[in-house]
Amino acid sequence: MNGLAISPFIAALPKVELHIHIEGTLQPALRWKLAQRNNVALKFRDQTYGTYEELLESYRVTYNHRPELGGRKDVPTFLEAYFAGCEVLLREDDFYDLAMAYLERCRAMNVRYVEPFFDIQAHTRRGVAAEHVLNGYLRAQHDGAAEYGVRSNWIFCFLRDEPVEDGEAAYRTAFPWARHRDGGGKGLFHAVGLASNAFERPPLLFQAAFARARADGLHTTTHCDFGQKDTHEHVRQAIFDVGIERIDHGLDVLERAELVAGLNERRIGLTLCPHAYHRRTATDVLFPKLRALLDRGVTFCINSDDPVYMHDVWIDGNMQKTYHYGGLSKAEMVQLARNAVDMCWADEGVKREIYAELDAVDVS
Ligand code: ADE
Ligand code: ZN
Numbered sequence: 001m002n003g004l005a006i007s008p009f010i011a012a013l014p015k016v017e018l019h020i021h022i023e024g025t026l027q028p029a030l031r032w033k034l035a036q037r038n039n040v041a042l043k044f045r046d047q048t049y050g051t052y053e054e055l056l057e058s059y060r061v062t063y064n065h066r067p068e069l070g071g072r073k074d075v076p077t078f079l080e081a082y083f084a085g086c087e088v089l090l091r092e093d094d095f096y097d098l099a100m101a102y103l104e105r106c107r108a109m110n111v112r113y114v115e116p117f118f119d120i121q122a123h124t125r126r127g128v129a130a131e132h133v134l135n136g137y138l139r140a141q142h143d144g145a146a147e148y149g150v151r152s153n154w155i156f157c158f159l160r161d162e163p164v165e166d167g168e169a170a171y172r173t174a175f176p177w178a179r180h181r182d183g184g185g186k187g188l189f190h191a192v193g194l195a196s197n198a199f200e201r202p203p204l205l206f207q208a209a210f211a212r213a214r215a216d217g218l219h220t221t222t223h224c225d226f227g228q229k230d231t232h233e234h235v236r237q238a239i240f241d242v243g244i245e246r247i248d249h250g251l252d253v254l255e256r257a258e259l260v261a262g263l264n265e266r267r268i269g270l271t272l273c274p275h276a277y278h279r280r281t282a283t284d285v286l287f288p289k290l291r292a293l294l295d296r297g298v299t300f301c302i303n304s305d306d307p308v309y310m311h312d313v314w315i316d317g318n319m320q321k322t323y324h325y326g327g328l329s330k331a332e333m334v335q336l337a338r339n340a341v342d343m344c345w346a347d348e349g350v351k352r353e354i355y356a357e358l359d360a361v362d363v364s
Pocket of ligand 2: 306
């Protein structure tokens with residue numbers, strides 16, 4: 001992680017994670033195990049990973065993040081690598097094992113509460129039954145809280161580069177697993193989001209889908225990717241047209257005063273993932289932006305995105321980078337952790353517990 005070790009202060013800080021794709025936490029060892037269990041070949045295009053070492057080696061790259069910009073043809077794009085990883089996930093137990101491994105890791109990192117994204121269409125379009133995905137994650141939601149003390153409320157993501165109708169159909173299928181407004185439903189997810197390739201797929205395309213979820217009593221968030229060609233317009237639509245409650249990334253708002261004002265007036269926070277940007281952005285360009293957001297009163301919190309496909313940097317590594325390269329004080333780091341509690345959609349009791357822990361952190 002650019003030579004940085006996690007300090008005891010960052011390691012011990014009670015954390016809330018609001019921007020992590022569960023499928024982006026599939027570690028190579030579990031991927032290998034599931035490939036054996038399900039008799040799935042591990043491959044990318046014409047390359048097969050015949051040994052565990054070859055598989056491990058394949059992660060030691062920085063993927064092309066914006067396929068539309070070209071780049072090396074021998075390296076997968078980020079989303080190609082991410083969806084290739086999904087191919088070993090077939091049965092309920094696979095989804096359960098994936099989620100339990102992540103929640104166990106949360107306990108080790110002092111993550112108290114998490115709102116993981118899941119991409120059901122990434123699985124159903126491969127022929128996996130929706131119930132396998134949803135029941136696997138639901139069982140892990142219960143067992144992760146009981147065994148590891150890590151509570152979670154999940155976020156259904158529409159794949160924005162698939163037809164809108166497909167996303168709406170996936171939502172209708174998944175809805176029995178939502179936490180319904182009237183207290184019914186199985187309680188797995190309490191929000192919807194927008195993920196996958198944002199290229200020419202603005203949030204406005206999904207306006208009716210978001211409206212439906214809102215009418216069902218769910219929360220809303222959307223990715224507005226950093227450095228994406230129409231990033232300002234995507235943020236504008238998200239704030240003013242779609243009326244979402246949170247933005248995932250959205251770091252480009254700094255270049256538009258009206259977007260900063262819109263976020264602040266509507267109390268919309270950003271879920272940032274500094275290491276994801278640091279892979280492609282110089283230190284002295286990136287980290288002053290975090291300071292600038294603080295100076296302009298924009299609420300944000302620190303998260304990890306897809307740690308396995310981003311050099312194994314998790315929320316603690318992202319916080320360490322923010323602390324170290326951003327030059328933030330301990331009190332400011334605690335404030336960022338508190339922002340995540342403010343921004344999350346946990347029950348008040350869960351929030352109160354985490355606030356109390358944060359109040360007790362020594363910032364001297
Ligand atoms: N889906 C999974 N990871 C993603 C990311 N980093 N950006 C957009 N969509 C994603
Ligand atoms: Zn993301």
